[in-house]
Amino acid sequence: MSALITGFGWVTANGYGRGRTGGAPLWQVGEPQPPTSILQTLNGGSRFGRLDLFSQIGVAAVALALEDAGHLGKTATYETPGNRELGLICATTSSCKRTDHNFFKTVQADPRLASPGLFVYTLATSFLGETALRFAITGTSLALMESQPAGAEALRIGLEQLAYGDEELMVVGICNLFEKEISGAPFFSGALFLVIEKDQGEQTPFYATISCDQKSNLYCNNQPCSDILSLANMTVK
């Protein structure tokens, strides 16, 4: 299985950016700031404040990745020639634990007044829903929990979808928002998403080729790579 990496975008405690203008992400301990200037430009941008921080950084990183790959249209939704089917895979280790705690505080205060607005963001799929709504992603979408924030399984599933599934493009990445006490390498808060596409022999600008062998080992331009974090760095070298 192989695919072309055509774009990537990221939001970290160090700021935000995309491959073609900002290079690889710089990860550091701290709180990622919601990139309001990006979020406001998107479909439903005026209401981005209702999203929890996990969803805000994830949605912004997906927008940056799609823009980097040239698939963010004038209306800031996903656009590609031929309406090629798009899917989304998000790996997370932290999940929405911070929102969980905020919601549970409302339960403790008065169970009858528990916040429905917070509860819906206690599922990682709410981020998927927010992303699907904004960019009209109607293909496979799922979040997966992994014990180490590496995103390797998200990459594998993304490649499988392109090889055997119904999608021609996949946005795959990681989104994490850790509590302060466990933050530190490799547990950095932030989001990084890649756009990977089937190699259809077109003149599509791309960074690198990502592949996976029968033993599930991942390669970037035929060099072994272990996860999404290292992949973004290898891609821009």
Place this chain on the structure above:
Amino acid sequence: MNEVWIVATAAVSALGENRSELWLKLLAGESGITHLERFATTPYYSKIAAEIKDLQPDPQHKSRLPTLIKKLFRDFPSPLPTSCTLIGSTLKGAIDKQEKIWRRETTLAENRQSPKDNPPVPQPTDETTPPPRPCETAGWVAQHFGLIDPGFTINAACASSTIALNTAASRIAAGQQDAILVWAAEIISEFVFAGFASLQALAPEVCRPFDKNRNGLVLGEGAAALLLMSARRAAKEGYRPLARIKGWGVANDAIHLTAPAQDGRGLIKACRRALNRADLGSEKIAAINAHGTGTIHNDSMETAAFSELFGHRKVPFHSIKGALGHTLGAAGALETVIAVESLQKQLLPPTLGLKDPMNETAGMVSSKIRKFSGDHLLLTNSGFGGVNAALILAKS
């Protein structure tokens, strides 16, 4: 592509600790839904759930989830075949353990703020309980089977375990792997109960899937496991197929964060993807295990989708949520275990709670056992975030 076989299944639910007991009780029209005893329901307008009454917290891990997992795998084939990997599903994992930690933190903070008004209280006995680790539940499953790699868990709301099965089937069909254990587990907690209550999504008295007077879902708890293998590997290991997974599909509505698309567009797409992969026309589907939560919007959306997919053909379908409640991340896997039995016996268990079926479902859904005849059964699940998943099982 390799043929994908289901070779072993297990289930624990409010209707018993194994698959056979569950199947017989479903056919007998028994319900696991009772008055909820796990926590005080005084503040809530609903006071019912499908609870496993004797599910005690594990003394080491301070959560009911490890106890549930132990029950699930008590009679499951062990050890797993060499190179078998794990794909799991649980939405909130050991949330009961996390609830205790948060409650303790709140108590301590209140005591620090006003020590005179709140004299020191005895510390809870689980004071030293560490917070749940990422993928902790998957780690317990791996530990049970002596595996180092816990694999990963899918989190796609109420379609999670159906998507876990999709992912496993896809990998086996493509030859990436030849044996995968799919597991799913969910417990009832005040966290989740309060959440669905806050959304006014809980039924106050009874869950009525596909009924004109349906008014919400009832939460349940349970766990299920399915061992999937390629036909070649299964034959080599001496397993016979209980059923085959022939098709799968996932799609997003991209319409609303919590409400399903009322025209069923995402579910229709997921089902069509599953039919395409199985290389089947919709006329080959003999029965459906529907999501059927008992909420106004889900059931009307599913009915619209089935109408679009099957036209005037009345395909019998049912929902088990009137008996088992909605087990969220475990729902798809539990329903697949039941669907395997359905295909083998050519019977659909009754849809409990159904009294006055929606007009659109007349002749298709019933509160009685339904016989059907055919080789293929469709399963559907949908969830928050607009996620929809479909699975097609074939008789072995």
